[in-house]
Amino acid sequence: MAIADQTLHELVSLERGEVDRSIYSDPDIYEQEMKEIFGRSWLFLCHETQIPKRGDFVEAPMGRDNVLVVRQRDGSIKALLNTCAHRGNAVCRADEGNAKNFMCTYHGWTYDIAGNLVGVPGQKELYHDELDMSAHGLRGVAQLDTYKGFVFATSDPSAPPLAEFLGRTGRAGLDMIACQGDMEVIPGVQKFVIPCNWKFAVDNLFDWYHPQITHLSAMSLDMFANQAMPESKRVDIDGVATQEGAQLRLPGGPAGGDNVDELVFVDIFGHALAGPTRDTYVGVTGSDSWRDSEQAREALGPVARRAAGHTNIFPTLWINPAGGQISLRVPRGPFETEIWWYSFVPREAPPEHRALVLAMANHVFGPAGLLEQEDGENWNQSTMTTTGLASRRIPHVLKMNLGRGKVVNDVDSMDPPYIECGINEHGQLWTYAAWAQWMSGCSWDELRERTIPPAVL
């Protein structure tokens, strides 16, 4: 049953900074997300460097569909639904590899790497040459396009072109990886599963309020010492105490008071960025000199070059420029989300730099990451409490800096619409507000119109 427009607007309030808990566990809402969001949006499939040679392929999720992203003879890329035209069996069962053909292991229908049906057992004897092979190839996605090596596809033939969909914020996010050099994916995508709703995993990427507590054990390590805040700038933590009553010492975390050290982008289709500026945060690899390069100056405006925070390309692609990593949140049901981490390194990087990137990629995020170890249980518990009859009536609170965020939106600038402030919840709230618009099933034009940010958030 479709959730009506009216109801959707009651579920997310931009004015009050509140979100209704039912959006995380209601099965009807999940179904509608599959159709209205994952069935229409451009979705990240892979990076071109994952499939350099003819016949190289990876499997990627698009909602409940799986597609094979395959490098073609002419160097182009195709995304084919991984389902046989005969009776639907998956024609490929490997996560990745190199193929000359895809032969279905059910009855043997065989497709070339472009998806053409090239072999049918018994075409002559059993089908009497009456089966129109040209009509039964593997189906492609509605549209596929790339931006600076990042491959995306959509199931909606009426979706706007990729670059237009990405908007200034999405393009800036991808450029923050692309501008770091001639970037390639390091072999090995980390994949793990968290029993949580996908929106918690997205909400959290904008959340610079949680590291000081959630990741306190990691922030206390020497390894993250360069992220400690000078004592004078730290937030007031009076009243924060453990169950034994111990006051916590917070070494990391956000600056408080009047320290305007954060930049937020809020943009069309729900794309957003949030996080510190480069003056307050360079990440654990310790260098962001790429932001001053010729290439970065051409691709990014002056505001974006200062933004060191995390981008989300709606709905589920997180870009973390400081670590040279991107992370996909893959919904597998209202209570289950897979996390896929891709790590990049410049092809020309000297061995020491490569080793440092690798060490950070393996130790910050991912299932064993010194930070990310702590995230899953929070999201899991937050998801499960949305099912309690009494618990789910309590709205979620996203009121930080609410009503104080002045949006600077110069449509002639290459910089995205932005807010300068301290730690805030604008990125999350903007994502939920856009989510409600997507869910209404409105046209692409209406969706773009309704997701232009107001002057104040």
Next chain:
Amino acid sequence: MTVDTSTRAEAALLADALRQFEVERFYTKEAALLDAHDYEQWVQLFSDDTHYFMPIRRTRLRRELDKEFTQPGEMAYFDESKEFLLTRVAKITSGLAWAEDPPSRTRHIITNVRVVEDRGDELEVHSNFLLYRTRLKSEETTWIGSRRDLLRRTEGSFLIARRHILLEQTLLLSQNLSNFF
């Protein structure tokens, strides 16, 4: 003659059995330290030049099985020097690591211990493990796989000079890896 041969065979078997006993005793002690959350003692079992590595595994066709696991220098789940292992131990014992507070209940079962090469001062040892974990009310995880260790002989015991952990999973079916293997 025949007596002599069989005595020599017996002596070799006995040496094998003793070595097997030494290795298994070492692993039993190691597992007990982990299950008692005594990570400070546990990490001392590793040599300073150790490499503790759990690669990423991908489902690949049989003809491409040589590319199933990522290699050192590529992405992994664990890729630890001794220093990183010490960092992890410092974190878990800080009292601030919420992923292990309340602590997971774990049980390490180590079986099929096989010395595949004995170079005198160093042994190549393969073993199978089952790591069972429960957390909170109903979270339950079972990890099964094999360990490929390089054990270095040291006064009456061993140091782990290399551990490669091969898990029987591609997509990790757990929300994190906050325990040691």
